Amino acid sequence: MNIPNKITISRIMLIPIFIILMSVPFDWGKWDIGTTELPISYFVAALIFIVASLTDWVDGYYARKYQLVTNLGKFLDPLADKLLVSAAFILLVEIGMAPAWVVILIISREFAVTGLRLVAAGEGIVLAASKLGKLKTASQMIAIATLLLQNFPFSYLGFPFAQIMLYIALFFTVLSGYDYFVKNWHVMKDSK
Numbered sequence: 417m418n419i420p421n422k423i424t425i426s427r428i429m430l431i432p433i434f435i436i437l438m439s440v441p442f443d444w445g446k447w448d449i450g451t452t453e454l455p456i457s458y459f460v461a462a463l464i465f466i467v468a469s470l471t472d473w474v475d476g477y478y479a480r481k482y483q484l485v486t487n488l489g490k491f492l493d494p495l496a497d498k499l500l501v502s503a504a505f506i507l508l509v510e511i512g513m514a515p516a517w518v519v520i521l522i523i524s525r526e527f528a529v530t531g532l533r534l535v536a537a538g539e540g541i542v543l544a545a546s547k548l549g550k551l552k553t554a555s556q557m558i559a560i561a562t563l564l565l566q567n568f569p570f571s572y573l574g575f576p577f578a579q580i581m582l583y584i585a586l587f588f589t590v591l592s593g594y595d596y597f598v599k600n601w602h603v604m605k606d607s608k
Contacts, residue, residue, distance in 0.1 A: 418484045418486065418489075419475075419484070420475040420478045420484050421488055423478070424471070424492045424496050427468045427471045427472065427475075427496045428495075428496045430467065430468040431468070431496075431499055431500055434461050434464045434465055434468065435503055437457045437461035438457070438461045438507045438511070438564075439507070440457070442455070444456035444457055444460075449566060449571055452566050452571065454565065454566050458511075458564060458566075459565070462561060465504055465561060465564060466561050468500055469557040469560075469561070472493070472497055472557075475489070497553065498526050498530070501522075501553075501556055501557075504564070505522060506523075508563050513563045513564075514563060514582060518583075518586050521586060522585070522586060522589045525589050525592075528597070529593055529597075532597065532600060532603060543600055546592065546599075548591060548595050548596075549596065551592070552588040552589050555581060555587075555588045556585040556589065558581050559581035559584070562581055563578045563579075563582060565578075566578070
C-alpha cells in the first residue's frame with residue numbers, strides 16, 4: 417500500500433474519533449470564545465476535522481506528484497471525503513449549528529453524483545472532478561470547521577462568517593451537482 421492510500425486510510429480512521437468527541441458528553445470544561453462557550457471536546461473534534469480535511473489535499477497532491485494514483489485510492493479518497501463531510505454535517509444538525517434542510521440537500525447531491533459515477537464506471541467511463549467540485553469541497557470544509565468552532569474567531573467581530581460559508585457551500589454544492597449532471601448526462605442514455 418502506497419503513502420497516499422495510507423494517508424487516506426488515516427483520514428477514515430479519524431472519523432470515528434471525531435464522531436465520539438462530538439457525541440459523547442465529555443466534561444473537559446469550556447472555552448470562552450467571544451459571545452459563546454465552546455466545549456473543549458468540540459474544539460478537539462474541530463482540530464481533528466481540520467487535520468482530516470488537510471489530509472485530503474496532501475494525499476491527492478502526493479499521489480499526482482509521484483504518480484502513485486491507484487484504483488484503491490480512486491475508491492477510498494472520495495469515500496473518505498463523503499464519510500467525513502456527511503458525519504460532520506449530521507452532527508452539526510444534531511447540535512443545532514446547521515439547518516437540516518441544508519444538510520439534506522448537500523448529502524443528497526453527494527448520493528446523486530456518486531450514483532452517476534457508478535453508472536459511468538459500469539460503462540467504462542471515468543468522470544473526473546471539476547473545478548466547481550473542488551470549490552464545493554473547499555467551501556464545505558471551511559463551513560464545517562468554522563461551524564464546529566462556533567464561528568471563532570469571527571464571533572469576536574460579530575460577523576456570521578460560519579453561517580455565510582454554510583450557504584456558500586450549499587450554493588457550490590448545488591451548482592457543481594447541476595454542472596456535473598449537465599456535462600455527463602450522456603452517461604444515462606441507453607445505447608440501444
